[in-house]
Amino acid sequence: MNGRIIAVHGNLVKAETSTRVVQNSVGYCVRGDGTRLLSEVIRVRGNVADMQVFEETRGLRVNDPVEFREEMLSVTLGPGLLGGIYDGLQNPLPKLAEQVGYFLTPGQYMTPLPTDNKWTFSPAVQTGAAVQAGDTLGTVPETLFEHAIMVPFGWRGTYKVQRIAEPGDYTIEDEIAVLSDDSGQEHPVRMRQTWPVKLPLCVARQRQMPQDPLVTRVRIIDSMFPVVRGGTYCIPGPFGAGKTVLQQITARHAEIDIVIIAACGERAGEVVETLRDFPKLQDPRTGRSLIERTIIICNTSAMPVAAREASIYTAVTLAEYYRQMGLNILLLADSTSRWAQAMRELSGRLEEIPGEEAFPAYLESRIAALYERAGVIELKDGRIGSLTIGGTVSPAGGNMEEPVTQGTLKVVGAFYGLSRARSDARRYPAIDPLESWSKYRGIIDPAKVAKVRRLLARGNEIKQMMTVVGEEGTSIEDLTTALSADVFDNCFLQQNAFDEVDGATPADRQIFAFDKLLEVLELEYAFADKEQARRAMVLITDLIRNWNYAAADTDEYRDRLAKIDRFIATKGQES
Amino acid sequence: MRKYYDDIRRIAGNVVTVRASDVGYDDLAVVSTGRGDSLAQVIRLEGREVSLQVFAGTQGVSNNDRVRFLRHPMQVPFSNDLLGRVFDGAGRPRDGRERINADGVDVGSPPVNPVRRRMPDKMIETRIPMIDIFNSLVESQKLPIFSVAGELYNELLARIGLQADADIIILGGMGLRHDDYLKFRQTFEDGGVLGRTVMYIHTAADPVVECLLIPDQCLAVAEQFALQGRRVLVLLTDMTAFADALKEISIIMEQIPSNRGYPGDLYTQLARRYEKAVDFDEAGSVTVLACVTMPGDDVTHPVPDNTGYITEGQFYLRNGRIEPFGSLSRLKQQVNGETRDDHRAIMDGCIQLYALCRESREKRDMGFEMSPWDRRLLKYGELFENRIMNLAVNIPLFEALDRCWAILAECFEPMETGIRQSIIEKHWPR
Numbered sequence A: 001m002n003g004r005i006i007a008v009h010g011n012l013v014k015a016e017t018s019t020r021v022v023q024n025s026v027g028y029c030v031r032g033d034g035t036r037l038l039s040e041v042i043r044v045r046g047n048v049a050d051m052q053v054f055e056e057t058r059g060l061r062v063n064d065p066v067e068f069r070e071e072m073l074s075v076t077l078g079p080g081l082l083g084g085i086y087d088g089l090q091n092p093l094p095k096l097a098e099q100v101g102y103f104l105t106p107g108q109y110m111t112p113l114p115t116d117n118k119w120t121f122s123p124a125v126q127t128g129a130a131v132q133a134g135d136t137l138g139t140v141p142e143t144l145f146e147h148a149i150m151v152p153f154g155w156r157g158t159y160k161v162q163r164i165a166e167p168g169d170y171t172i173e174d175e176i177a178v179l180s181d182d183s184g185q186e187h188p189v190r191m192r193q194t195w196p197v198k199l200p201l202c203v204a205r206q207r208q209m210p211q212d213p214l215v216t217r218v219r220i221i222d223s224m225f226p227v228v229r230g231g232t233y234c235i236p237g238p239f240g241a242g243k244t245v246l247q248q249i250t251a252r253h254a255e256i257d258i259v260i261i262a263a264c265g266e267r268a269g270e271v272v273e274t275l276r277d278f279p280k281l282q283d284p285r286t287g288r289s290l291i292e293r294t295i296i297i298c299n300t301s302a303m304p305v306a307a308r309e310a311s312i313y314t315a316v317t318l319a320e321y322y323r324q325m326g327l328n329i330l331l332l333a334d335s336t337s338r339w340a341q342a343m344r345e346l347s348g349r350l351e352e353i354p355g356e357e358a359f360p361a362y363l364e365s366r367i368a369a370l371y372e373r374a375g376v377i378e379l380k381d382g383r384i385g386s387l388t389i390g391g392t393v394s395p396a397g398g399n400m401e402e403p404v405t406q407g408t409l410k411v412v413g414a415f416y417g418l419s420r421a422r423s424d425a426r427r428y429p430a431i432d433p434l435e436s437w438s439k440y441r442g443i444i445d446p447a448k449v450a451k452v453r454r455l456l457a458r459g460n461e462i463k464q465m466m467t468v469v470g471e472e473g474t475s476i477e478d479l480t481t482a483l484s485a486d487v488f489d490n491c492f493l494q495q496n497a498f499d500e501v502d503g504a505t506p507a508d509r510q511i512f513a514f515d516k517l518l519e520v521l522e523l524e525y526a527f528a529d530k531e532q533a534r535r536a537m538v539l540i541t542d543l544i545r546n547w548n549y550a551a552a553d554t555d556e557y558r559d560r561l562a563k564i565d566r567f568i569a570t571k572g573q574e575s
Numbered sequence B: 001m002r003k004y005y006d007d008i009r010r011i012a013g014n015v016v017t018v019r020a021s022d023v024g025y026d027d028l029a030v031v032s033t034g035r036g037d038s039l040a041q042v043i044r045l046e047g048r049e050v051s052l053q054v055f056a057g058t059q060g061v062s063n064n065d066r067v068r069f070l071r072h073p074m075q076v077p078f079s080n081d082l083l084g085r086v087f088d089g090a091g092r093p094r095d096g097r098e099r100i101n102a103d104g105v106d107v108g109s110p111p112v113n114p115v116r117r118r119m120p121d122k123m124i125e126t127r128i129p130m131i132d133i134f135n136s137l138v139e140s141q142k143l144p145i146f147s148v149a150g151e152l153y154n155e156l157l158a159r160i161g162l163q164a165d166a167d168i169i170i171l172g173g174m175g176l177r178h179d180d181y182l183k184f185r186q187t188f189e190d191g192g193v194l195g196r197t198v199m200y201i202h203t204a205a206d207p208v209v210e211c212l213l214i215p216d217q218c219l220a221v222a223e224q225f226a227l228q229g230r231r232v233l234v235l236l237t238d239m240t241a242f243a244d245a246l247k248e249i250s251i252i253m254e255q256i257p258s259n260r261g262y263p264g265d266l267y268t269q270l271a272r273r274y275e276k277a278v279d280f281d282e283a284g285s286v287t288v289l290a291c292v293t294m295p296g297d298d299v300t301h302p303v304p305d306n307t308g309y310i311t312e313g314q315f316y317l318r319n320g321r322i323e324p325f326g327s328l329s330r331l332k333q334q335v336n337g338e339t340r341d342d343h344r345a346i347m348d349g350c351i352q353l354y355a356l357c358r359e360s361r362e363k364r365d366m367g368f369e370m371s372p373w374d375r376r377l378l379k380y381g382e383l384f385e386n387r388i389m390n391l392a393v394n395i396p397l398f399e400a401l402d403r404c405w406a407i408l409a410e411c412f413e414p415m416e417t418g419i420r421q422s423i424i425e426k427h428w429p430r
């Protein structure tokens, strides 16, 4: 023990020490009953260290011992992470449940990766080869992937392979290689390594411009406000507008190799849904269970706040690790506001000078630094890996003028603003088509997207006008335009997340449906009166919606499509 | 031997600072004054100085008074003897009967490991169509009623509470008026559930710190019953009073407020309580229904706003009705897929049409001509309000669904409802 507690306030402990203390290193506060509570040094002043404790501080006393360590808060990397369910500090929750029971008792920590599992190792280098940090020494199959066992990322310089393990079965603790450095000193390598969560993990030849569309199968995203692999997006919206559901369906349907879900400071029940559903759901692209491509990091709202701040970093570090294997990773964080609030709580206890709404002054730079960890990288052997980050934001009062939303909008590539009006009217997903934007190019020709956006904007204008002049003061042309905008909204932008078919639309079907809708929207209608216009639009809406519910390559599908074509051929006159 | 500390350094707000050693953070203490004893809780340790939050307030505490430390955190006695009893915020009997003699359990237990939670899947039928059809209530849900002074939110709470058919009901009253407490009592007595009810009541006349302790006691007791396999319903009213007590105390503690005077950890404080709602894997469950009065009828006020971000939906009670817009049960999709095949279609269809009806009403109120379509919507809105939204309606789910179909058929052509063909073919009244 090299320190002792001198003050406790919430989860902030001040400890006095006579030894060396490293900023951001971990330590343990030792409670009277011997329980060791993991903590992180967040400020050093003279011989006093301020530590945030990742657990409830209940029962700590002045003079209780503190154990300082040299290492920074780190995660363990290696095969066996996929399918894992961890808390924010990477404790495996299923194992904790087995050993500790119903509750997450403070001070119970467990190794994140199973140490007795055998992995079948195939070497990828030969003795004598020169290697550097991040180079692949061999691979082991993990669910769908060849998991690369890499030279530890923190090792500087070039090493020579002295020994490499024969093909065979090994645990993560077994030595699979021995490397020697310039001075001839030997270093053993195991399948697991560690990395400090707050430092970006990126060993690459160069970063590339993200431009490959990431298909989420949510129509309004893929067609109107696309996201690309390696890009970033945010989903701000008031409570109940559909942020979490949107993240959940993206986690299911996104065309990506690995999904990392960071459930940050929100409901435990939502995590339970994912962890109960995913093992049963099949990924249609691979035929494997969805859980095999997923890692869940959860620090739900009742869990300790300091660990909430760490959980986002834990998640992004795991994502970066798999990106180093040339895979495409999607990190979904729900909600980044809770992460920001955790910073705010801590900043308050540290008595730092508060910024807007009592958030710390460094809020924006922290947000920017987080999203900056996304991106496409070209590995040293030419393979490409990507990390896409999508975060929800929970603005207080639904007012997007607040610091977290504003700080996020400055750095992301796409913005999906959820609107209360749309969710109230059950128009899901409630992404506001007039306010949202994306800087990326997706699967639809941008000229066509622009056309539709003009139509939606015009439709909105006309409706605004109609609230002043009424329908009687609106020309039949304008009314038809407004109704057409509604058709597009009802038939394309809205999507029933709970329907087997409508819930996820593959890219080719989206492209086809988009064109079909354009045909409908661009018809030269000649309606006799407004009631006929309305009837025609009700009919086509009904036809297209039912077509959306029909699985491709079924009679139902063909039958409904034929009816839509007939509507087009007769310009809606037969309704 | 009991050890007393009498070196009181500071008395401010509800906080007393005393010099003492070997005191655990969060532990309880007893402050003895000339007027009697009050419980207090350690909220800060700094060298030899211990800051205590005094439950009964510091009025009358002097720098000569004595403090004794209990060496354990806040506890609540737990046994089956609690049933039928009434206590105050400090855990003292409020019903004139003897103290409970039982082992205490710590309040504020650690969170439940998500892996040990079940997926909620049991619908609670309330016989209120606005809930059963549109926002089904589910066992182990945490759900507040958002309302304003003057609405009968406590009555609604009690009505749903009785209908829920729980093994045990726990009522937590915060800033409750004595009349309201008596009304709850009467309702439970009439409903024949008083014998399986426990009440923790803080009234507006009691010290503010005691208000803070109500949810913790209710939820600690609920959790214990649930671990024994019982299905517990916790009713908390009014959580805005709880939040205001938090605000008052954090301001005294000179914390920097984040929003309209409320502390930055309001979200965390509320979440730690609401998240006690749980369906235990291989044990019982805790369902939490709360009332949240919205100051100024403003849902963006920090209390309803933070609550909405935490709870699994909310019911808006306004003008004596549960509003279809804004009201939400986030767990509805866990249960409404298995009730009847038209449940989801009616749920979406009826609300979308009602939204359109409101637009038509706005047009009408502006004096615009009503198209035939507008007139159909207006008629629909009227029927829907009278036969479905009206809180006097007290019918089972299937009857309510049939009633919706009848209303739709009275007003529209099948195609106009936006409901998909396969469902229309099966259910459209002929």
Ligand SMILES: Nc1ncnc2c1ncn2[C@@H]1O[C@H](COP(=O)(O)OP(=O)(O)O)[C@@H](O)[C@H]1O
Binding pocket: A237, A238, A239, A240, A241, A242, A243, A244, A245, A246, A428, A429, A430, A495, A496, A497, A498, B309, B328, B329, B330, B331, B332, B333
């Ligand atoms: N795409 C959707 N389709 C159907 N219902 C939805 C959709 N998105 C949200 N909902 C409904 O709204 C509720 C709240 O959504 P949720 O994503 O939890 O909101 P938030 O995370 O923004 O608070 C859900 O429980 C569901 O009932």
Ligand SMILES: [Mg+2]
Binding pocket: A243, A244, A245, A266, A334
């Ligand atoms: Mg959410």
